[in-house]
Structures are given as structure tokens and as C-alpha cells.
Amino acid sequence: MLEVTNLNKTYNTYNSNVHALSNIILTVKKCEFVVVMGESGCGKSTLLNIIAGLLAPTDGTIVYNGDIITGRKKSDLQEYRCRHVGIILQNFSLLNDRTVRQNVELPLRIRKTDKKQRGTLVEKYLEKVGMLDKIDVFPNQLSGGQKQRVAIARALISNPDIILADEPTGALDKANAEQIVKMLREIADSGKMVIMVTHNMDVIKMCDRCITLSDGKMI
Amino acid sequence: MEHFAIEEYRYNFKINFKSIIITFFLSITGIVCMGLAITLLLQTSDEVEKYKETFEEKQYYTIMDNFVGDNESELTGEESLICLKEFSDLVRNSEYFDYYMLYDQQVYIEDYKGNEKNIYGYEYSADLDKMTKKLPAADGSNKICTCVKGFWMGENVINDFGIQIQKGACFEQKDFTLTTESPISVILGSNYADEYEMGESIYVDFIFAAREAKVIGILEEGANLYYRGKFVNLDRCVIMPIFLNDDYNGQALYRFETNHFYTLRNSGLIATKLSMEDIQEIITEYSEKAGFATSYYVTEYDGTSKKTFSIGIRDIQFLLTLLSVLITAIALMLLTIFYLNKIKRNKRYYAILMMNGSNKKQIYGILFCEIVLLIFFAYVLGTAIVISLSPLTGTDLLMTAGLLFVSSLLFGLVPLLSSTLVFFKSDLVQYMMEEI
Numbered sequence: 001m002l003e004v005t006n007l008n009k010t011y012n013t014y015n016s017n018v019h020a021l022s023n024i025i026l027t028v029k030k031c032e033f034v035v036v037m038g039e040s041g042c043g044k045s046t047l048l049n050i051i052a053g054l055l056a057p058t059d060g061t062i063v064y065n066g067d068i069i070t071g072r073k074k075s076d077l078q079e080y081r082c083r084h085v086g087i088i089l090q091n092f093s094l095l096n097d098r099t100v101r102q103n104v105e106l107p108l109r110i111r112k113t114d115k116k117q118r119g120t121l122v123e124k125y126l127e128k129v130g131m132l133d134k135i136d137v138f139p140n141q142l143s144g145g146q147k148q149r150v151a152i153a154r155a156l157i158s159n160p161d162i163i164l165a166d167e168p169t170g171a172l173d174k175a176n177a178e179q180i181v182k183m184l185r186e187i188a189d190s191g192k193m194v195i196m197v198t199h200n201m202d203v204i205k206m207c208d209r210c211i212t213l214s215d216g217k218m219i
Numbered sequence: 220m221e222h223f224a225i226e227e228y229r230y231n232f233k234i235n236f237k238s239i240i241i242t243f244f245l246s247i248t249g250i251v252c253m254g255l256a257i258t259l260l261l262q263t264s265d266e267v268e269k270y271k272e273t274f275e276e277k278q279y280y281t282i283m284d285n286f287v288g289d290n291e292s293e294l295t296g297e298e299s300l301i302c303l304k305e306f307s308d309l310v311r312n313s314e315y316f317d318y319y320m321l322y323d324q325q326v327y328i329e330d331y332k333g334n335e336k337n338i339y340g341y342e343y344s345a346d347l348d349k350m351t352k353k354l355p356a357a358d359g360s361n362k363i364c365t366c367v368k369g370f371w372m373g374e375n376v377i378n379d380f381g382i383q384i385q386k387g388a389c390f391e392q393k394d395f396t397l398t399t400e401s402p403i404s405v406i407l408g409s410n411y412a413d414e415y416e417m418g419e420s421i422y423v424d425f426i427f428a429a430r431e432a433k434v435i436g437i438l439e440e441g442a443n444l445y446y447r448g449k450f451v452n453l454d455r456c457v458i459m460p461i462f463l464n465d466d467y468n469g470q471a472l473y474r475f476e477t478n479h480f481y482t483l484r485n486s487g488l489i490a491t492k493l494s495m496e497d498i499q500e501i502i503t504e505y506s507e508k509a510g511f512a513t514s515y516y517v518t519e520y521d522g523t524s525k526k527t528f529s530i531g532i533r534d535i536q537f538l539l540t541l542l543s544v545l546i547t548a549i550a551l552m553l554l555t556i557f558y559l560n561k562i563k564r565n566k567r568y569y570a571i572l573m574m575n576g577s578n579k580k581q582i583y584g585i586l587f588c589e590i591v592l593l594i595f596f597a598y599v600l601g602t603a604i605v606i607s608l609s610p611l612t613g614t615d616l617l618m619t620a621g622l623l624f625v626s627s628l629l630f631g632l633v634p635l636l637s638s639t640l641v642f643f644k645s646d647l648v649q650y651m652m653e654e655i
């Protein structure tokens with residue numbers, strides 16, 4: 001279970017302070033698919049990055065399965081991120097000079113998984129997203145939907161419990177977007193927590209809960 | 220298992236092959252040029268040091284006689300010997316300046332065993348067979364003597380000009396008195412070190428005869444003397460003493476020989492803090508005191524000495540130094556800029572690694588690895604190139620390896636430290652939010 005309590009984030013720039021998040025309260029359970037909506041600049045990405053352990057909040061706590069994540073050492077945060085978080089972004093963020101296989105195995109290499117295991121895991125997850133036949137293809141030979149499926153395989157391969165998807169359908173057409181959302185729904189059902197940022201109202205019927213941010217506040 | 224950073228380096232190697240090759244050659248060029256620059260600067264500073272030691276505080280002048288035309292009787296007249304001797308004593312014992320007897324004149328040595336490169340005129344491709352002459356020795360035999368470069372020196376020159384001796388001894392006071400009992404003492408340049416032994420007896424020409432001489436010392440390799448506007452290398456020279464006595468075994472010399480002697484003795488070098496005008500006054504006074512009707516005159520040691528020296532340093536060696544310093548600076552700058560830029564260019568790559576579970580240290584490892592490997596291989600290849608060229612350039616291998624190591628350290632550290640600073644200042648999370 002992931003519990004976000006009274007989360008605040010202020011960016012201090014040299015000439016102004018931006019209150020990106022104020023008093024965010026959010027609880028996500030296993031198998032839940034939560035959608036975060038709101039206008040551009042309202043703090044959605046900031047929220048995901050804090051949950052990912054990439055950013056430190058100014059105030060508030062995040063508790064994951066009973067462990068307080070906030071306010072801890074960088075190395076603890078790194079370990080939490082490594083073990084529990086998978087990230088999917090709008091623009092797929094694939095390395096274009098590496099094959100699908102090399103892209104998907106990247107998280108495993110970062111986590112020092114041995115080579116044999118890497119091979120089987122890559123094939124398993126590519127099969128899951130229906131991309132096994134494109135294993136030795138470079139990303140620029142894939143469509144947007146296919147790229148995002150590869151990115152999903154990559155986010156899942158390290159077997160994280162929390163999947164954070166920041167506008168994963170933003171660059172896709174309707175059919176592809178639907179397919180990706182369906183896939184995320186299935187991922188949640190398989191026992192993970194999925195938090196997805198989107199502008200797409202259609203997603204509401206697929207998710208368990210929807211929160212809306214405006215100017216960093218929940219409404 | 221292979222380290223993540225090295226593994227990533229291998230991936231990137233294939234992709235960035237071109238830029239890696241360019242940076243590689245940039246590094247080698249820079250490292251080699253910096254090694255060259257240091258070598259040249261060390262050499263130059265050696266020469267400047269030596270020049271300063273010799274010329275910083277003192278002015279150097281030469282004195283010359285004016286005994287030509289109508290004045291020639293000053294040398295040939297009855298009283299001339301007394302005057303010449305008196306003048307010589309005055310200048311050598313002057314309280315106003317140091318006086319150095321110094322004269323470059325070739326020497327003939329008998330049974331020449333040295334390298335033909337040392338023979339007089341070799342550098343002008345003179346006919347070396349003609350560089351010999353037949354001279355009578357005391358035992359009645361004739362000696363075939365070969366002409367080589369020579370320097371004749373007074374007793375204080377070797378010490379005061381800092382000329383180093385590698386074997387044997389310097390001249391002693393007694394070596395400046397010519398007698399029949401003892402052979403002439405000579406010191407040989409380092410080129411003769413292999414052919415002539417210490418204490419070896421040779422014949423040298425001295426006033427139309429071959430006289431026995433003894434090798435008492437060998438100069439250090441590279442020994443030199445600032446003479447007539449440039450440093451003269453003494454490696455191929457035979458150093459002879461300028462004698463002080465006017466008689467030879469109690470027997471007065473011929474007037475001609477006396478003349479010759481005093482040409483050497485009385486056209487030496489004055490080292491002083493006084494101006495040329497002051498010295499001229501003193502020399503005029505000494506000339507009168509000695510009984511000459513015409514005065515000796517003072518000239519600059521050689522009118523252009525200081526100017527030639529500065530031009531001398533600013534010649535090819537200076538240009539080469541400048542060029543290598545320039546190339547070094549440019550290469551270092553380009554390399555540093557390249558790596559600083561690389562961090563920017565790699566924004567997306569770093570952000571992707573970050574979102575997939577890397578931390579900053581791990582990502583930094585890739586950058587570190589790349590720079591260290593680049594410089595390491597550049598050092599190895601650079602050293603190999605310089606060492607393979609060393610038969611041509613005659614550089615010392617250990618010195619080369621050391622110098623190139625220092626250069627490599629700089630070429631590694633500057634890009635590494637600057638890109639480390641920039642890397643850890645950059646916000647990879649921000650990259651992630653905006654770029655990808």
C-alpha cells in the first residue's frame with residue numbers, strides 16, 4: 001500500500017517560489033489503477049517524480065508498505081526506486097541506437113541481473129506486450145503504439161510494484177491509446193499499483209479512482 | 220560480470236566511434252605536444268639561466284691593440300716586450316674589472332685517433348686530408364698533426380664560466396707556465412672521451428713545433444661557452460692554456476713568438492659593472508702606464524651579443540615551443556569543451572538511465588570510464604610514437620615516458636574535473652521532465 005500524506009512541494013528558483021503541490025493526500029492499494037488529471041503545469045509530473053523517489057518533497061510523507069520513504073538517505077531512496085518503481089513517459093524514452101532487446105534489458109543491466117536470466121526475462125515481457133517478433137528491431141522502425149508497448153515491457157521487467165505512467169498516451173492516436181490503457185489496467189489487475197497521468201477523459205471508465213489537480217491542489 | 224559503466228562504454232563506443240577517434244587523436248596530439256613543449260621550455264630555461272648567470276650583472280668588453288700601420292713599431296721595437304708584459308700584468312690584476320684571456324684558435328694534434336667529425340672544417344665539408352701538417356718534434360722526428368677546433372684559455376675561465384669537467388682535473392697554476400721539463404696540459408672536449416685516455420701523452424703544435432702534451436681532463440658532454448654572441452659547444456674542442464711566461468726554459472722567445480703570445484694575452488675579455496667609456500679611460504691609462512704611445516681600445520664583447528642571443532632563443536626552438544604550447548592549449552580546450560558538451564548532448568541518455576533505475580553515481584561512472592580509458596590509451600600510443608621516433612630525436616626514454624605521463628595527467632584531469640563539476644551540478648530529473 002502506498003500512502004501519500006500532506007505532500008507539499010515548492011520549487012525555489014532564484015526569483016520566485018513555485019508551489020507545485022500543496023497538501024496532496026492519496027492512498028493507492030495493490031491492484032488499483034489511479035488516474036491523475038489536471039491542466040498542464042498543475043503539478044502532475046512533480047507528484048509522480050516524488051512518488052518515484054526522484055524528487056524530495058518540501059513537506060509531507062510517503063509511506064510504502066509501512067516504510068517511510070520521505071526524508072531518507074539518497075541511497076535508501078535509490079534502493080526503493082530500484083526495487084519498487086517502474087516509469088513510463090509520454091515520449092517512450094527509448095534509446096534509438098539500441099535494439100528493442102537492448103532497450104528492454106537496460107533496467108536489468110542497471111540492476112546487475114546476470115546475462116542468462118536477462119535473456120529469458122526480456123523475451124517473457126516482450127511476449128506479454130506482444131512485441132516479441134520485433135525483438136531485434138530498432139525503435140525508429142516501430143509505430144508509436146509499438147514503442148510505448150516496448151517501454152511498458154521495459155518498465156515491468158524489473159518487476160516493480162508501482163508503475164508510474166506520465167501521459168503515456170499523449171503521443172498516440174485513439175486506438176493505440178486505448179490499447180495502452182487496457183494494458184495498464186491488466187497490469188494493475190495482476191497485482192500492481194498503477195498511477196497514470198492523463199488528459200484523456202475516456203480513461204475514467206477504466207480506472208478505479210480519479211483525482212484532479214488544479215494549481216497543485218486536489219479538487 | 221562486466222561493470223555496468225564499461226558495458227555502457229562498449230555500447231557507446233560503437234555508436235560514437237567517430238567522435239571517440241577524434242578525441243583520441245586530439246588527446247595524443249595534445250599529450251605529445253605538451254611533452255615537447257615541456258622539454259623545449261626546460262632547455263630554453265637552462266640556456267636563459269646560463270645566459271643570466273653570465274651576463275645579468277656584468278657587461279663584457281674586449282680590448283684590442285691598435286698596432287697597425289705606423290703603430291706597428293710598438294710591437295717590433297726593442298722595448299716592446301717590457302711594455303706588453305706590463306700591460307698584461309695591469310689588466311690581469313685590475314681592481315676595476317675581471318680579465319679573461321680567451322681565444323679560439325685551432326690546434327694540431329699528432330696521431331689523431333678521434334672521429335673524423337671532430338676534424339676542423341668537417342661541418343663545411345672541407346677536404347679533411349688537407350687538414351694535417353708535418354711538424355718537427357724535440358726528438359728530431361717529424362709528427363703528422365691533424366687540425367681540430369681549439370680554445371685557448373686563461374686560468375680563471377673554466378671556473379668563472381662554469382665549464383664542467385667529467386673526468387680528470389682542471390688546469391692548475393703551474394699549467395700556465397711553459398717549461399721544457401713538463402708537457403703542456405690539455406683538456407679535451409667530451410667527443411674525445413672514448414679515444415683518448417686520461418694522462419695520455421700526445422703531441423700538439425706550439426710555435427712551429429710538435430710539443431709533448433698530456434691529457435689532464437675531459438669536459439662534460441654539452442659543455443659550452445658564450446663566445447662572440449652565441450653558446451659555443453666545446454665537445455669537439457681541445458682546450459689549451461694561455462701561458463704567462465715570456466721565456467722558454469730560460470731562453471727568451473723570438474720577437475715574432477712574443478708578438479703572437481701577446482696577441483692572445485692582451486686581447487681578452489673584460490667583465491665589469493662599469494660603462495664602456497669608463498673602461499676605455501682605464502685602458503688608456505694602463506696603456507700609457509705600460510709605455511705605449513698608442514692606446515689599446517675597448518669594444519663591446521661583440522656588438523650584437525645580447526641581441527643575437529635573444530634572436531637565438533626566438534628562432535626555430537622558440538617557434539616550436541610556441542607552436543607546441545599553442546597546440547597543447549587548443550587540444551586541451553577542445554577536449555574539455557567536447558566533454559562539457561557531451562553532458563548536454565547526453566541529457567536524454569542520462570535521463571533514460573535515470574528513469575530505469577540508475578543513480579547519478581552510476582551514470583557518472585560511464586563518463587569517468589570514457590575519459591580515463593581515452594587518456595590511458597592516448598598515453599600508451601603517444602609514448603609508443605615518441606619512443607619509436609626517439610632514434611631520430613635522441614630523447615631519453617624514461618624522461619619521455621615521465622613527461623608524457625604528466626601531460627596525460629593534465630589531459631585527463633582538466634576534462635574530467637570540469638565535466639565532473641558540470642555533471643553533478645546538472646539536474647537529471649529536470650532533464651527527465653523536460654526532454655523525454
Ligand SMILES: Nc1ncnc2c1ncn2[C@@H]1O[C@H](COP(=O)(O)OP(=O)(O)O)[C@@H](O)[C@H]1O
Nearest residue numbers: 011013018020039040041042043044045046649
Ligand atoms: N525544476 C523546477 N523548478 C522550478 N519550477 C518547476 C520545476 N519543475 C516544475 N516546475 C513548475 O512546477 C509546476 C508544476 O510542474 P509539472 O509537475 O511539470 O506540471 P505538469 O506535469 O502537471 O504539467 C509548473 O508551474 C512548473 O513550471
Ligand SMILES: [Mg+2]
Nearest residue numbers: 044045046166
Ligand atoms: Mg507533466
